[in-house]
Amino acid sequence: MKEKAQFEEDLKRLQKIVEELASGKLTLGESLKKYEEGIKLAQGCSATLNEAQRKVELLMKKDGKFALEKFNTDSEEGKR
């Protein structure tokens, strides 16, 4: 499930890690640890963006309540 908040947080954390490594003030051990964490975050964010499992739905309102219905996209049926 894509969490927008989590995604943005991960991206921010990744930026921070890159800055820390750039500063050159880390020990070798710390550098390697941060590197690993950074790579993991980058992979995670990429995977999230590349996930091709999207939903296209119609928002309907019945008696004041919301309900999602599947939307038939005929054009999507045609395979590339």
Added chain:
Amino acid sequence: MPKETADLFFVPQKPEPGRRIYSVSEITQDIKLIMESSFGEVWLEGEVSNFKAYPSGHFYFTLKDAQAVLAAVIFSRMNRDLKFKIEDGLKVICFGKIDVYPPRGQYQFIVERIEPKGIGAQQLAFEQLKKKLSKEGLFEAAHKRPLPLMPFRIGIVTSTAGAALRDILQILKNGSPASDVVIRPVRVQGESAAAEIAAAVADLNQYQQIDAIIISRGGGSSEDLWSFNEEIVARAIYGSSIPTISAVGHQINVTLADLVADVFVETPSAAAKIIVEKRNAILADLNSYRYELYNFVIETVHGLRNQLTALRHALKSPLDRLLEKQQLLDELQVALAQQLRHYLQLVGERASSLIQRLQALSPLAVLARGYSLTMLWPGAEIVKEATQLEPGAKVKTVLAKGSFISSVQEVS
């Protein structure tokens, strides 16, 4: 007297059976009949002034031109359909009938249709509304919300029948396959369209789980876009707490929805492309982050490796040091021996030359030439002068080889 004055203005008339004396009402009625039947329904053009809308709902104003004025009224049941606001100074074309209002002895014009001159009613209404909303600050850049970094759930307000939705979905499918789409279908043309559009924006806001809303026209750019110019739509978009992208109007036809939205693009495809570009930008950033991470670690490792090598070079093994010192010692020894030899040679040379000189000066050398040395005996005082001797004294004479003792015979 009055009679004479009346005579001056007296117009001769056909003789009547009796003199007709009208009452005010009667003459007014006649006037009313004559006026109303003469004109019937007419088209009028003039400028609005002294406009006042009464609590009753009726509008009263004057139509004027350079030389005359004419009282006018639009009754409430007529002005309900009015699209634009009637303001003083507005030039209008009206259709209606001339009417006499007996209680005031006034003639007036009852307006049945009114249009602005030189511009469509709808267009005028649009411009008036645009001015009003602009004054309220609905179009202010400062009010516009930024789009989220990456919209994962996109709301779309548009017609499901149009080509626009198809285009948006296709572009999103290819360019941002991770984004979910929630469509709130509406009519985009016709009477009820504006209300539906406004409600749809509000509904998506109420549903909440949406990162950005695209409001789009249904199809081609020649579509009737007037529903997007209604006040209710503009206010709904302005009131949206979820960022909005409007893809309704275009260059020559910007709608109020476009002006109020947080982002305005000219085609539905462009709206979808915004999201695709955001995704691509982040992917590019992720790539450079990976690259930077790798580089920085490599740099760090290289730096440390270089340090290590430098230290290793600075640090020599004890064996190496010993060998070094031994080599130094050897070299010194050779040098020393050389110096010593040299010195001895020099000294030797000097010694031999001194010896030679010494030999030359040696008294023995003198004796070898035949001289002798005479000394008093005993004693050892060398005799240099004859006065040192007396006859009978004993002397020792040293020769080159041997010596003898003799006594002095004579002294001279």
